[in-house]
Amino acid sequence: MADAPYKLILLRHGESEWNEKNLFTGWVDVNLTPKGEKEATRGGELLKDAGLLPDVVHTSVQKRAIRTAQLALEAADRHWIPVHRHWRLNERHYGALQGKDKAQTLAEFGEEQFMLWRRSYDTPPPALDRDAEYSQFSDPRYAMLPPELRPQTECLKDVVVRMLPYWFDAIVPDLLTGRTVLVAAHGNSLRALVKHLDGVSDADIAGLNIPTGIPLSYELDAEFKPQNPGGTYLDPDAAAAAIEAVKNQGKKK
Numbered sequence: 129m130a131d132a133p134y135k136l137i138l139l140r141h142g143e144s145e146w147n148e149k150n151l152f153t154g155w156v157d158v159n160l161t162p163k164g165e166k167e168a169t170r171g172g173e174l175l176k177d178a179g180l181l182p183d184v185v186h187t188s189v190q191k192r193a194i195r196t197a198q199l200a201l202e203a204a205d206r207h208w209i210p211v212h213r214h215w216r217l218n219e220r221h222y223g224a225l226q227g228k229d230k231a232q233t234l235a236e237f238g239e240e241q242f243m244l245w246r247r248s249y250d251t252p253p254p255a256l257d258r259d260a261e262y263s264q265f266s267d268p269r270y271a272m273l274p275p276e277l278r279p280q281t282e283c284l285k286d287v288v289v290r291m292l293p294y295w296f297d298a299i300v301p302d303l304l305t306g307r308t309v310l311v312a313a314h315g316n317s318l319r320a321l322v323k324h325l326d327g328v329s330d331a332d333i334a335g336l337n338i339p340t341g342i343p344l345s346y347e348l349d350a351e352f353k354p355q356n357p358g359g360t361y362l363d364p365d366a367a368a369a370a371i372e373a374v375k376n377q378g379k380k381k
């Protein structure tokens with residue numbers, strides 16, 4: 129078998145309505161903007177141009193990732209492949225910050241607290257009340273989950289813990305059968321996966337940001353270790369600019 133037998137592609141959804149408004153989103157199920165739709169389509173074109181054609185796709189249960197996957201696959205002429213959706217790929221639940229303006233939150237609480245909530249590995253934002261406006265506690269799509277599995281806030285460490293079972297139980301088996309796997313998910317659920325794949329430390333993961341709509345391709349060896357550490361963005365220049373923009377969210381608008 130080749131040195132890097134497994135092909136994995138990570139794709140963060142295109143710009144969402146709340147990315148555009150600079151609001152903390154988390155589990156709130158917002159749609160793509162027209163720009164986000166274009167990013168998703170472009171992501172699919174990049175896949176096609178690179179000859180990286182997914183055989184199976186895994187998404188979260190959130191509209192922005194579901195639609196991004198569909199648009200990208202249509203652009204790559206792979207709209208027909210099997211789809212699996214799971215809440216374990218959802219965005220990090222942003223707790224009581226869901227629906228709050230990032231710039232206002234930064235101004236109100238200061239940079240240190242803002243960055244602790246946004247990027248520290250193990251400090252979750254305050255919990256969101258079960259019956260709050262932006263709570264998903266009673267959303268029917270989570271009705272099969274015991275209440276203790278339905279988050280009311282999460283730090284990245286919590287996301288790693290709830291995402292990894294899906295990696296091992298659903299994604300790795302697809303890779304093992306030789307399929308090229310596309311995972312269409314979210315900034316922080318993908319940061320959790322990248323942390324695992326690249327063995328990023330708890331401290332260093334704070335500095336890692338993932339741009340919207342640009343495929344990140346990994347070649348994994350037989351032990352599922354990246355042969356191209358950090359992955360390869362299919363449009364590196366656009367990715368570099370977009371990573372800076374994600375990093376600076378809150379500081380503008």
Ligand SMILES: O=C(O)[C@H](O)COP(=O)(O)O
Pocket residue numbers: 151152153154155219222246314315316374377
């Ligand atoms: O949920 C959100 O607000 C975003 O999708 C991710 O936001 P972040 O980059 O501020 O963590």
